[in-house]
Amino acid sequence: MTRARREVRVPVAGGDLAVGVWDAAEPDAPTILAIHGVTSSHLAWENLADALPGVRIIAPDLRGRGRSNELVGPAGMLSHADDLAAVARAHGLGPTVVVAHSMGAFVAVAFAARHPDLVARLLLVDGGLPLGAPAGLDADELVGAILGPTAARLNLRFADVAEYLDFWRDHPAFAADWTPALERYLAYDLVPAGDGGLRPATSYATTVEDTVDMNTTTTVVDSLAALSRPALLITVPRGLQDEAPGLYPDEHLRGLLAAYPDIAHERWEGFNHYTVVLSASGAARIAAAVERELSLATA
Template identity: 25%
Template sequence: MAVDLHVYETGTGVPLVLIHAFPVHAGMWDGVRDRLGEVCRVLTPDLRGFGRSPLGDDEPSLDRYADDVAALLDRRDIDQAVIGGVSMGGYVTMAFLRRYPDRVRGIVLVDTKAGADPEAARANRERIAATVLAERTPRVLLDDVLPGLLGETTRQTRPEVVERVRALVAEARPEAVAFAQRAMAPRPDSFDALRGADVPALVLVGEEDQLSPPEEAEAMAKALPNARLVTIPGAGHLSPLETPEEFTRAVVAFMSGI
């Protein structure tokens, strides 16, 4: 059953739904939301269990996240929207594309990848899920997840961004973390869905992203029939937080053409 997602909304025009990364919430969009709202209607939900959204009682699945987004659109009387997200938000975007292709007006994939997890990655997700539930603290996230979220340039020259991301990560509730990890682990390969998505698409990647490196973005852009690929210098896995001006410029240009 879909849950009623908490959402931050601004602007008018073509709807753009932006879905946050793991393990943060929709606060990651605070530095770009208002500027994007000058050219479109921006909706940035907290996925279930994160931020101010309830977790619900469903079994972990990316499809449940996608259904929540569809229910959000229904409540806003939105038939079609540009759907996008960062990292896990990209996985949710691709799940939404598989389940609701007729509701997708465009796609924005940021610092994410379309392939399925190898077995070692699945096992690591289960380790993190079990650890955070057992310890009831964000320690495993801060120790094992946080270091890979930011690029070297950010870690060396943007201490305020490092502290902001650390604070966002520390807010994640254990149950939401476990749900997310167990939802992402069995996700299918999404390249066929991308090949069938004949809608405008923007693929963004931080040049220093080690978790979803530029070659993953290139593969997605190649699979999509109508994609533009933008590589952002000086950014890692969370380019909207690390380089908000460059990220916003690329998305504004994309949305202005829809």
């Protein structure tokens, strides 16, 4: 049974941020902040919410995505970090365990460096440490090199939800993990296109802005240098197209872990970049890690 969820709006620079909240039955239940990836939404965490019934989960649609897709103003990791601070303060949170996937993990690192009073511990799922992005590319080429079809779809139009689901149905990442929860997540991604059709909610321009910031500026390395909260990085062996080696090839990963020895690391076999969050088995494993992080934060 899918856990009940409510949606709220939180004022931030340029407008209101849409936030999904899975409440827990107990009023003193622990709370986590959950941050989705570059072209995703808060519904990426539905499986995790079902796996953690005793934990309140607060998960925004980052600006330029989901129902926050019309927020005006600049993006980038620091803007997202300030949005998260507004979400945390609107919900009266103190230091909180932050769980983040893909680009969300880079946002989480910036959030912890910029607002350390609001962060207890970080759980970074297949993101957060610098990627080995190719050099010398313009912005569109960089997005294409890192995200490929994930970004290309943002400029497509679809007649209805069924056509969009068919577009995704043969995606190699979901060959063994197509579920009703995934269909709900994908359907939420659609908004009216203005011509009678539908389009993905994620702004391509914001995706470009964020990808450039993650990979060509010093924002990420500066945030990592300032990081004062414990962090666990989880990596998986396969990438966005279920391809090996995934976002963190072994040699690149070894260099990162040597450069950032205070960041703990676990390699989870059997998952790709999507299924580690969007499958029930991936969410169950993240749930176990969240419970461990919550215990450590309490201790």
